Amino acid sequence: MTARRPLEFGISVTPYAEAYPQIVEQVLTAERMGFDLVGIQDHPYQRRFLDTFSLIGDLLARTSRLRFFPDVASLPMRPPTMLAKAAASLDVMSGGRFELGLGAGNFWDAVAGMGGPRRAPGERGAALEEAIDLIRAALDVGAERGVVRGGGPFYPIAGYPAGPPTAHRVEIWIGAMAPRALELIGRKADGWIPAGGVSRVAEFAALGARIDDAAAGAGRDPRSVRRIVNVMADISTDTAQQWIERLTIWAVDPGVDAFVFWPPDAGTGMIERLASEAVPAVREAINGKD
16 A cells, blocks of 8 residues: 555644643653644634644644644634744744644634634635735745735735744645635645545545646646645544554545544543554555555
């Protein structure tokens, strides 16, 4: 069996303020046991949640190898110029361990209640594309002392000097499922985070083909667009072998590049079980050593 690229595994931690000590322990366990990624959902209007970007900064400072990303950042709550600034800052401070997960937005009553714009369905994709262009420009020109400008209509930017230069090329991963958004991912993004995670895995092949076609049409290698999939399931309900078989199949067809597991509680049991039983076996199967 062959995967599209080296397979990665990660965890997602729920940013409950009262669970902060347990969050730290989960992340340190993931670091110690060889995971690659940590994703954190972004809902600033959820009163029980810590701010996602503040939490990522704290956890980056406590680790040395894990890469972090918002899963996914709420664009209506975070202007693209400030998203780019935060991404560059976290990447510099961590030595190149930050990627930017980005979404067009949801929970619009909550967004509006906190002062964010309420985007109509026909506006969301256009605003997302405009934001991707601005963020990519800001992250790319930072090393060249360039000026970023945007004509709007959603984010009119008169012009500002972007920076600081990032430690690595920060990737932009988009959480979306709509046809136009998938085409946008193929044309301009670096990764796809399917909404609903593996609960919609039967759709991945068809949806991924739309991304691939758009990438090829834009002169890009379709294999350059990552597939990062959330696994919102308690693996203790099945045997380790069942999960090994599922993950191996999903890594090959429809070509998932990274699995991000959401532990069912604030403990470390599922993280430890994945690291000891499932992850090594899946990697071995993918590498053709089984």
